[in-house]
Amino acid sequence: MDYRDASLPIPERVQNLLEQMTTEEKIGQLIQPMGWKTYRKESDGTIQVTEEFKENIAQGGVGSLYGVLRADPWTEVTLETGLIPSQGAAATNEIQRYAIENSRLGIPILFGEECSHGHMAIGATVFPVPLTVGSTWNTELYRKMCEAIAVETRSQGGAATYSPVLDVVRDPRWGRTEECFAEDPYLIGELAVEAIRGLQGDRLDSDRTIMATLKHFAGYGSSEGGRNAAPVHMGLRELHEVDLLPFKKAVEAGACSVMTAYNEIDGVPCTSSTYLLNDLLREQWGFEGFVITDFGAIQMLVSGHNTAENGEQAVAQSLQAGVDMEMSGFMYRKHLAKALEQGLIHHQDLDTAVWRILEMKFRLGLFEQPYVDPEFAERVIGCEEHVELARKAAQEGIVLLKNEGNLLPLSKTGPKIAVLGPNANHTYNQLGDYTSPQPSGQIVTVLEGIRRKVGAQAEQILYAPGCRIKGDSREGFAQALACAEQADVVVMVMGGSSARDFGEGTIDLRTGASVVTDNPWNDMECGEGIDRSSLNLMGVQLELVQEVYKLGKPVVVVYINGRPIAEPWIDEHVHAILEAWYPGQEGGNAVADILFGDVNPSGRLTISIPKHVGQLPVVYNARRTRGKRYLEMDLEPQYPFGFGLSYTEFQYDHVRVVPEMIEPNGEAEVQVEVTNTGTVAGAEVVQFYITDEAASVTRPEMSLKGFRKIHLEPGQTRTVTFAVNAEHLELMDSRHQWVVEPGKFRLMVGSSSKKWKACDLQVQSEVGPV
Incomplete structure (x- = not known):
């Protein structure tokens, strides 16, 4: 059993284990049943695993469990039937121990938990929702918040989280708006990078880090009419320039997992999109983690999207597109073996998905450290430091x-x-x-x-x-x-x-x-x-x-x-x-x-924030060609993107760019002097926007390309500098190539998308790939 030898490279361990697995055991690694249904709580606070869970282990095992510690009305887990921190840690230990000791190969379970704004478990710190976090414009603060969430989750056995949510909000009638950071992809991308750093840290095999899952991939925040999981009508250029940008940033930062979105884009369900999950995510971006569905998403291919006639076709479409694990596990457990028998998928398709999941389990250190310390969980969960951090995030948001x-x-x-x-x-x-x-x-x-x-x-x-x-x-x-x-x-x-x-x-x-x-x-x-x-x-x-x-x-x-x-x-x-x-x-x-x-x-x-729902969509980075005003009112929001008052005043002076002319791959710096002209200390969010004055394709009126949150005492002045390079100036042209085009760019620095001072940058030379 070379796979148990921690001194061997992970690829060798994965290959050794994979060669010993039966088809049933491989399928077991791809499923993620509902975790809170795998145990029952006894009167003394201990747990007993259920007969159904034991049967699943006997039939080939369980790769992952969803929400073992989740408690809410949907799970029907209450304060009385749920588990306090030390009990939760002991419970995951008991479930893990049974799985390891009663399966042929002893493969540990990956516990996946919800952590959108804190671990969704009894006693965990409840932080502000992502919409509040976004309003802080403080990426360092968010990274610290993610570090706290990670240690609270891992201390109870959770090794994966289904966050951060990187959806770009276009229509706030959508009920999941609160789970998102913003309507702007750049800001979301910056927060996404800090989420990866905070959740995953420098190494995954630690008692303080967990695997992050980017969701929902992709376009989920742009659904028709703001209705959850409704179709998305979007061209490839807009998809790349807006909705995919935060995901790309997070993948580059090392994100280990991605969750598919429920919606379709231009008629193709995200859960079976080879373009999204393979061509783009893996081949173009180099993503090396695994892909998991949202709950029940594969079933929607049969009943909802209706792109599959039956379960076998649905699982084949998903697996071949690049879906490795199914949250809920129902469709993969019931239909994958039959799809293999019918030749709809091949054993290599199955092996590829299993490899990705096993590799992540090795990286998480689950084979060496499958159990956690209940006393550590009791100490760290809801500790004073985390409570103060929750207060700080709320204050700044x-x-x-x-x-x-x-x-x-x-x-x-x-x-x-x-x-x-x-x-x-x-x-x-x-x-x-x-x-x-x-x-x-x-x-x-x-x-x-x-x-x-x-x-x-x-x-x-x-x-x-x-x-x-x-x-x-x-x-x-x-x-x-x-x-x-x-x-x-x-x-x-x-x-x-x-x-x-x-x-x-x-x-x-x-x-x-x-x-x-x-x-x-x-x-x-x-x-x-x-x-x-x-x-x-x-x-x-x-x-x-x-x-x-x-x-x-x-x-x-x-x-x-x-x-x-x-x-x-x-x-x-x-x-x-x-x-x-x-x-x-x-x-x-x-x-x-x-x-x-x-x-x-x-x-x-x-x-x-719009004046009226009839103005929607109201976003600061709308296209110049957004059309004329309504008969009853204009298109301006009641409160614009980036807006917020203070108990003091801030003045912006001497906006300048050096140099004033660059080549497409050149670099420049924008500087501005910001002064607190009031009588009390305060923090200002200095925002940097760019407008492409003329381009080969239509462009947004303006796009956020940088921000700094600075603290100033009364009368204090600080010079704030932003870099300008190809990444800030590029666009996707008519051939869907990323390029920086020559011409004039307006650079704007100010306190909101409606209040700024500007200077101009000239880009010379020919159109060229970035």
């Missing part, structure tokens, strides 16, 4: 959209504050989708954060929910208005919810108390599979804000939500607006830090 008359920051002494709204004190509403059930006291709501901030003045804080996210009940209006009447300033925490039904009950709208019912209210209006036809506040939320506004008190609206909200009345009338997205477990503290000025807001929008 909150965007100040409006601050009329400098209402903010508020004083901690003196004013009586009414905290109103359905999201003011709702634990799960501020966490986002892909969240596990939360132990009592782990989440800090906005109400709790404000009360903590004012300390001894906590009796000055009045609270009423007023209404729910959805529904037309106004029974809470009277109490909310009574609180507002007594207050000097009103903070209204409105927005949306991606909270699935955790059985926590509902809120008494008259008292604000939690009420457990047999049929808990479900306010979910965002998240996977929850797409909308509009972007307005649901229910009677707007009406509540309008009624409170009539009282003549200063009103601050704090949005907690997973997609942009288009409410022109609120934009026009209320005095201050904070956009927090879903800020995670420390969101309440972070919002209070901003409201009272302990933290100067530095978040900037990564998604344009």
